[in-house]
Each structure stands twice: as structure tokens, then as C-alpha cells.
Amino acid sequence: MTGFAALAGQPVIAGGGLAGLATALLMDRPCVLLSPMPLGQDAASALAQGGIAAAIGANDSVSLHEADTLAAGAGLCVADAVAAIVGAGPDAVAGLRSLGVVFDMGADGTPDLHLEAAHSRARIAHALGDGTGAEIMRALVARVRATPRITVMEGARLRRLIVRDGRVAGVEIVRGGVMLALPTGACVIATGGLGALFPATTSPVGGQGLGLACAARAGAVLRDMEFVQFHPTALADGPAGAPRALVSEAVRGAGAVLVDETGARFTDELAPRDVVARAIQAHLTGGHQVLLDARAATHGAFARHFPGIARACAARGLDPDRQPLPVRPAVHYHMGGIETDLNGRSTVPGLWACGEAASTGLHGANRLASNSLLEAFVCAGFVARDLEAASLPAPGPVGDPVPDEGDGVGLADMHACLGRAAGILRDEAGLARAARALAPHVATDDRALVGAMVCLAALERWESRGGHYRTDYPLTAATAVHSRLTLARTLSMLDALSSGAPVSTPADGLTVP
The missing domain is CATH 3.90.700.10 (Succinate dehydrogenase/fumarate reductase flavoprotein, catalytic domain)
Structure with a gap:
């Protein structure tokens, strides 16, 4: 590809939704932006109807917004993350305006704010009535296209992270059926959620959790994978x-x-x-x-x-x-994902994540309505700031892309597997059966890996909390514990499950009253 080698060493941002676009826009470094579809298409951000939650109303406050977020998160929110992200809400609305987003205003010239479930105040800033996501994406796509330092690769997706000596050394990209390897010491995964693995979902078809699989195969910790939010009214x-x-x-x-x-x-x-x-x-x-x-x-x-x-x-x-x-x-939103700190850093040096692909601790066990656009934009800013200050290693040779091996699990089979086992109501038998069915494919199929991690995390959570409900364990544990999975632990758990051993017992971490 003409000029591809000249991009070596630039940060690579995987994902063409709000989180990816904002990360690219909010830093000054030249970067590469991968979008599987033309910018703005097949991105969950563009489908967001409600708006962005922010304490900008006259009768509202950041502390009230924090309290509502913590209550919805059912004990699993990370308090520092809630304070940082919610606290940045008013500036986020102002920042989006500065990028060209036009929010709906009331007759008195102040923002027209909506009320949504579990919010104690009307604090949802919206645009085009129920077209907030589309308006935000319109503005940011225009800005990205007008920014020469951002190299946009449409029709391209992240296939694999190349890790050398424990840190990111490059990425493998698929574009037009051609596999390419690009040396870089920095990759940002902003690939969205995994809703498209379920049979009934509001997610675009591209939301299959493939960015999460890339992170897991690179050695990153994935947190709270069992927490899948079902929107009540599709x-x-x-x-x-x-x-x-x-x-x-x-x-x-x-x-x-x-x-x-x-x-x-x-x-x-x-x-x-x-x-x-x-x-x-x-x-x-x-x-x-x-x-x-x-x-x-x-x-x-x-x-x-x-x-x-x-x-x-x-x-x-x-x-x-x-x-x-x-x-x-x-299925509407995945609260789990790649575990990050408040700079968006994963547990693998050189790998950042933001948006729905990340587990920042904001949402806990159950996302508060309209906090997702807030998190995507605010955390993209955190990542951009951290990348701007980072000293990245000089790019080195990364070799040729590795060919795919083995047969994959069809999307229809994933729908059947996860729809039965990991839906609104779950139990041990169904989750174990699904994990065993996916186990033979996990080593080579990214969808199978992500689906298995959802089932295993749900199996280990011997309680009901937020978006995770076990009919065999309907009570909520006295202590809130995060689940954490790596590829190595996932494979070990699947081996144990296939041999007939129990995955866990309540004594392994959760105290069930």
C-alpha cells in the first residue's frame, strides 16, 4: 500500500465511533484511525438516541450525578472513575459544542434537558430530538476529515496486536482482504461492545467484541465480562x-x-x-x-x-x-471490557482502551442511562492527553502477518449459544453448557473467545447484581467483587470445565448471604 510504511511508529486507533474519533481529534500527534466501515457507519455511537448525561441544569450538581451513577452501578462502580468522568461532564458538553455539535435548546436559550430512568434530575443534553448520536458523529466525522495529521483507513479493522518483550510493538490490520503489519508502540482499542453476538440486540453488526479478543490475546486483563445490559424497550x-x-x-x-x-x-x-x-x-x-x-x-x-x-x-x-x-x-450495552486506569491504560504497556470496549469502572454492574456518550468522549480525552505525553519506542521490524487457522463459529451459532445461556436470566447449567460448546474454538476464533469469557465470568459470579441475574443465585452478595479474566485463565477454566470439574464455588471469592 502506497505510503503505508511512512505510518510506522504512529499511534493506531482502532474504531470509528465517538471514542475513536475523539481520541484522534483531542491529541496533536499524527495518528492512524482504523474504521471497518466508512466513517460514521456501523458505529453504535451514531445510533444513540437519548443523549449525553451531564450536570448542567440549574437544579443539578455533579454530586447528584455521581450519586445516581453509583446507585445504578449496584456496588461495582470505581468511585475515583465516577468522580473523574462525571465531574468532566459539563466540560464535555462544552467541548462537543466547540467541535461543532449543535445541541437542542429550550425557548429560554438554555439547554433542553431530558429525564431518563434512575436519574434524579433532568440532565440529558440531546440533539435533533432523539438523534444525538447522529449529530455528534456528523460533527466529529467532519472534523476528522478536515484534520490532515489523522490518517483515516476506512474498510480496515484491527486483526491482532503484536507484542514483543511484554509490550505492544505493532498491529496487524485487515483491509480489503489484505493483511498488513504496521510497527507501532501505541494502540488504542475503541472498537465498541459485543452486542451483535446476541440474537436480539440494538448493536450494529460490527459489535462482535473483536477488539476485546485482540486485547485478551495480547495478555490484557478483561474485567466484569458478565455484565451485559438489556435495554427494556426495543x-x-x-x-x-x-x-x-x-x-x-x-x-x-x-x-x-x-x-x-x-x-x-x-x-x-x-x-x-x-x-x-x-x-x-x-x-x-x-x-x-x-x-x-x-x-x-x-x-x-x-x-x-x-x-x-x-x-x-x-x-x-x-x-x-x-x-x-x-x-x-x-442487548444494548456491555459494562465489562478491557480493564483500564483513568488514563485509559490497559495492563499491557502500549495498549490503551476507551469507549464501550473499556472497563473504566464508571458503569459498575449496570450503566446509568446516557452515561456512555459521556464516558466515550471524556475518556477519549484522558487517553489523548496520556498519549500526548507518552514516550513511545522507535518502531522496529514486526514480520509478516500470521495466517488464520481453523474454522470459526458462525454468527447464527453464537446467537443461539449466548441467547440461551447468557440472556436476562442465567443459571449454572446453561452457562456451563455454552462454555463447553465454545471451548474447542476459543484458541482460533475471536467470537468464541469473547463469548466464552462472558459465560465463564457469569459462572463465577454466584450472585445476582445489576445486569447479571442468576435464577439459581437470586440474592446479592454482601461484598462486591470484580471479575477478572486473562486468556491463560480462560483456557485453564475451560479445561477444568471440560473435564467435569466445577469452575468455582462461592468460597472462591463471593460470600452469598
């Missing part, structure tokens, strides 16, 4: 294999109610997401329909308040001004 109908259309939490925040076929309400619509999702799933399992009724809340003007959702409804022949919408839970 449209129940949609094209097979396509992401579910999301009905933003802001619709419930505006007053929409959840009812069954009799018109009866059955849960608190503004409870934390895991609570609402389980209530809906239980109602569906009991043979009921679940409908979101926004008619009284939006007074016949649904499309004015939520234009994107209205378009999705119209495509399915639904009119939220005239009828309740059939909804069901769908």
Missing part, C-alpha cells in the same frame, strides 16, 4: 438479523407507560434498566403482551419529540400517536 418486530430499533428511555422519561394487553401497568417505568428489563421479560414469559403507550405523554406530537423513533415505527407500520408500541428487551 421494538419487538424487525427484519431478521438486523439490529432492533430502540425506543429511547427518554420516551418513558417523557411520561410513556408500559402496559399489557389489558391496558394495565405492571412495573415502574423509570426504575433501573435491569429491573425494567426483567419485569418485561417475566411478563412476556407469563404469556402477556408488553406495549409502550406514549399517546398521553406526547399529545399527538410524537414525531416532533422523537423523529428518529417515529421513522422506525412508520417503517414497521406503527403509529405511536394512535397505538401503543409492542416492545421487548434487547
Whole structure:
């Protein structure tokens, strides 16, 4: 590839969503940005409806936002991370504005702020009604394209990290079916989550956790992999294999109610997401329909308040001004990921992570609504600042890319495996069965590795907490403990499981009351 060798030594940022774009923009170093699709496409950031949470309202404060975040995180938030990220919220909104993002304003000229579940104040800054992610991505994509020091490689994805003497020495990239090796002492993984490994999800098809697998194979610690958040209200109908259309939490925040076929309400619509999702799933399992009724809340003007959702409804022949919408839970966000410190550094020197791919400690066991765009932008700034100050080793030879080996697990098989075992309700038998099924493929298949890590972490968590619910252990442990997995430990656990040995017992770490 013409000019490819000239990029040697530049930091490589893998991911074309908000976290990746912001990392590239917020530092002054020349860098390489990998985006599997054209910038702005197939990125979860562009689908974000609700907005960005920040304590910018007259009756709000950072301390209140922190308290709401800690409560939603069910004991697993890292307090220092919450304080740093939430505390940067007001500056994040201002920073996005300076990059060209146009937020919706009220008639009095102040930001128009929405209320969402588990927030004690209306603090969700939004744009284009329910099109916040699209507006943010529009602005940042334009800035990246206008910044010559950022080399954008569209149609390219991170395939593997090259590690020498315990630190990142290069990356393998796949572009147009061609494998390339680029020497670099710095890589930022901002590849998003793993929702596309599940059968019902709001995630784009690219969200298969491949960046997490790259980090694990490089020796990084992955933390809290079992915590998968199901959004309570995705449209129940949609094209097979396509992401579910999301009905933003802001619709419930505006007053929409959840009812069954009799018109009866059955849960608190503004409870934390895991609570609402389980209530809906239980109602569906009991043979009921679940409908979101926004008619009284939006007074016949649904499309004015939520234009994107209205378009999705119209495509399915639904009119939220005239009828309740059939909804069901769908995988929406992964709280776990690559363990990082507040500079975004992983446990492998030369490897940083931010956005949904990272486990910063902000979300704990259950993400507070609209904290994800906040985390992506703020932590991208932390990573950019750290990279700016880092002294990177001179690039050296990295050799040719290593060919793939073995057959992979098909996406349909992953859907069936994780959908049955690691959904809203989990138990030991289902999780163990899924882990054993994935075990033969883990050494060579990245999707199988990530799926197995989710199942093993869930098996080891002998309690229910936040987005993780075990029907055989419905209580919450007295002590909150983070799960941590490496590739070596994953392989050891799978070997033990395949031999019939138990993966763990409560005495291994969790005290169950």
C-alpha cells in the first residue's frame, strides 16, 4: 500500500465511533484511525438516541450525578472513575459544542434537558430530538476529515496486536482482504461492545467484541465480562438479523407507560434498566403482551419529540400517536471490557482502551442511562492527553502477518449459544453448557473467545447484581467483587470445565448471604 510504511511508529486507533474519533481529534500527534466501515457507519455511537448525561441544569450538581451513577452501578462502580468522568461532564458538553455539535435548546436559550430512568434530575443534553448520536458523529466525522495529521483507513479493522518483550510493538490490520503489519508502540482499542453476538440486540453488526479478543490475546486483563445490559424497550418486530430499533428511555422519561394487553401497568417505568428489563421479560414469559403507550405523554406530537423513533415505527407500520408500541428487551450495552486506569491504560504497556470496549469502572454492574456518550468522549480525552505525553519506542521490524487457522463459529451459532445461556436470566447449567460448546474454538476464533469469557465470568459470579441475574443465585452478595479474566485463565477454566470439574464455588471469592 502506497505510503503505508511512512505510518510506522504512529499511534493506531482502532474504531470509528465517538471514542475513536475523539481520541484522534483531542491529541496533536499524527495518528492512524482504523474504521471497518466508512466513517460514521456501523458505529453504535451514531445510533444513540437519548443523549449525553451531564450536570448542567440549574437544579443539578455533579454530586447528584455521581450519586445516581453509583446507585445504578449496584456496588461495582470505581468511585475515583465516577468522580473523574462525571465531574468532566459539563466540560464535555462544552467541548462537543466547540467541535461543532449543535445541541437542542429550550425557548429560554438554555439547554433542553431530558429525564431518563434512575436519574434524579433532568440532565440529558440531546440533539435533533432523539438523534444525538447522529449529530455528534456528523460533527466529529467532519472534523476528522478536515484534520490532515489523522490518517483515516476506512474498510480496515484491527486483526491482532503484536507484542514483543511484554509490550505492544505493532498491529496487524485487515483491509480489503489484505493483511498488513504496521510497527507501532501505541494502540488504542475503541472498537465498541459485543452486542451483535446476541440474537436480539440494538448493536450494529460490527459489535462482535473483536477488539476485546485482540486485547485478551495480547495478555490484557478483561474485567466484569458478565455484565451485559438489556435495554427494556426495543421494538419487538424487525427484519431478521438486523439490529432492533430502540425506543429511547427518554420516551418513558417523557411520561410513556408500559402496559399489557389489558391496558394495565405492571412495573415502574423509570426504575433501573435491569429491573425494567426483567419485569418485561417475566411478563412476556407469563404469556402477556408488553406495549409502550406514549399517546398521553406526547399529545399527538410524537414525531416532533422523537423523529428518529417515529421513522422506525412508520417503517414497521406503527403509529405511536394512535397505538401503543409492542416492545421487548434487547442487548444494548456491555459494562465489562478491557480493564483500564483513568488514563485509559490497559495492563499491557502500549495498549490503551476507551469507549464501550473499556472497563473504566464508571458503569459498575449496570450503566446509568446516557452515561456512555459521556464516558466515550471524556475518556477519549484522558487517553489523548496520556498519549500526548507518552514516550513511545522507535518502531522496529514486526514480520509478516500470521495466517488464520481453523474454522470459526458462525454468527447464527453464537446467537443461539449466548441467547440461551447468557440472556436476562442465567443459571449454572446453561452457562456451563455454552462454555463447553465454545471451548474447542476459543484458541482460533475471536467470537468464541469473547463469548466464552462472558459465560465463564457469569459462572463465577454466584450472585445476582445489576445486569447479571442468576435464577439459581437470586440474592446479592454482601461484598462486591470484580471479575477478572486473562486468556491463560480462560483456557485453564475451560479445561477444568471440560473435564467435569466445577469452575468455582462461592468460597472462591463471593460470600452469598
